[in-house]
Amino acid sequence: MTDPQALERFIADLPDHVWVVVDEAYADFAKPEHLPNLLQFIGHKRVLILRTMSKAYGLAGARLGFLLGEPTAIAAYDTVTEPFNSNRSVLAATIASFKYDQPQFKRALKRIWGDKVGLTESLEILGCEVARSDANFVFVKLPDGAPSATEVTNQLMAQGVIVRDGTPWGYPDHIRVTIGKHDELEFFLEKFQEILNE
Incomplete structure (x- = not known):
């Protein structure tokens, strides 16, 4: 996380x-x-500011991002990108999303923010430390004495829950949890607590 004024x-x-x-x-x-x-x-x-339609707009399959910048900067960027890197269907879906999906977009963000707060509180009750997050996921330090992030990740995966292991990033005691649907988060918490209680 970068301090906005510092940036x-x-x-x-x-x-x-x-x-x-x-x-x-x-x-x-x-x-x-x-x-x-x-x-x-x-x-x-x-x-140059890079944005994507994959995250908050839920159009990951469209594989579409966009760029904000001055025309000369965008022209320079265009010299290193693939030609025809998007199709009309994807562009039409993106325009429709911007034009018509704003109420749904705002509802989804509100739900994610609320579920993130609830998940953070639940994880802290279990003894975890949760980093402040301005994304659709949380980065969680496992409680002292818990299995490693790799073990937790593997045990959760065996039960159908996918989280990211922090070990490859140098955090062997951290996991990354995406804010999914509410029932998915409840299932994650149930299985995660079982692992911590073993």
């Missing part, structure tokens, strides 16, 4: 010839006060 200062202090590429794949899940105002730099700095 804004960092970009403001860079020489104008330096490129800054910011991945905002999870920005829709963040509270507004946790997001930097990067649009202020477009036209003044070489800032």
